[in-house]
Amino acid sequence: MTRTGWLWSALGATVLALVACGGGSGEGLDANGRPLSEGDDPGGPMTASFRSIQSHVFTPICTACHAGAAAPRGLRLDAANSYALLVGAGSIEVGSLKRVAPGDAANSYLVQKLEGHQAVGARMPLGGPYLDAQTIALIRQWIDNGARP
Numbered sequence: 001m002t003r004t005g006w007l008w009s010a011l012g013a014t015v016l017a018l019v020a021c022g023g024g025s026g027e028g029l030d031a032n033g034r035p036l037s038e039g040d041d042p043g044g045p046m047t048a049s050f051r052s053i054q055s056h057v058f059t060p061i062c063t064a065c066h067a068g069a070a071a072p073r074g075l076r077l078d079a080a081n082s083y084a085l086l087v088g089a090g091s092i093e094v095g096s097l098k099r100v101a102p103g104d105a106a107n108s109y110l111v112q113k114l115e116g117h118q119a120v121g122a123r124m125p126l127g128g129p130y131l132d133a134q135t136i137a138l139i140r141q142w143i144d145n146g147a148r149p
């Protein structure tokens, strides 16, 4: 390798290392290029993203019951567990349905429980107050859009 060639590869490696360390412009952005903090602020408006639903609904409302080892139906809705236990995961109450079936809100048991037409048990959140139509619509939209993390 020539002397200049070596210099150029060393330079390239340095740039790569900088990018890998998060020094690039992608830092703090999600897969869609939006800031990671979007929807994390419970004071901000809710959007049809998983992170926003987590911070506006699951964490403040559902984890009152759905957390820890005694979570009803094993469904933990804290931020560390909710996605894996919802998306593509079978419902315990109605085994033929997924809790969240990506792309199919109508056949997602989560939606049925929130709207109050579930085949088993009570409407969620248990005892109310129930989610307003706008909030449920955003959850339906997130699912119909593919239920991405």
Ligand code: HEC
Binding pocket: 057, 058, 061, 062, 063, 064, 065, 066, 072, 073, 075, 090, 091, 092, 093, 094, 099, 109, 110, 113, 120, 121, 122, 123, 124, 125, 126, 127
């Ligand atoms: C006051 C306690 C309480 C709160 C708050 C609550 N739940 Fe539940 N949840 C339960 C109980 C108890 C069950 C099992 C009995 C039943 O379904 O009626 C249950 C069952 C479920 C199931 C069925 C799981 C399965 O696998 O079949 C889903 C889905 C669910 N809850 C979602 C939610 C969501 C989403 C919220 C927040 C919007 C929420 N729950 C808030 C107590 C609660």
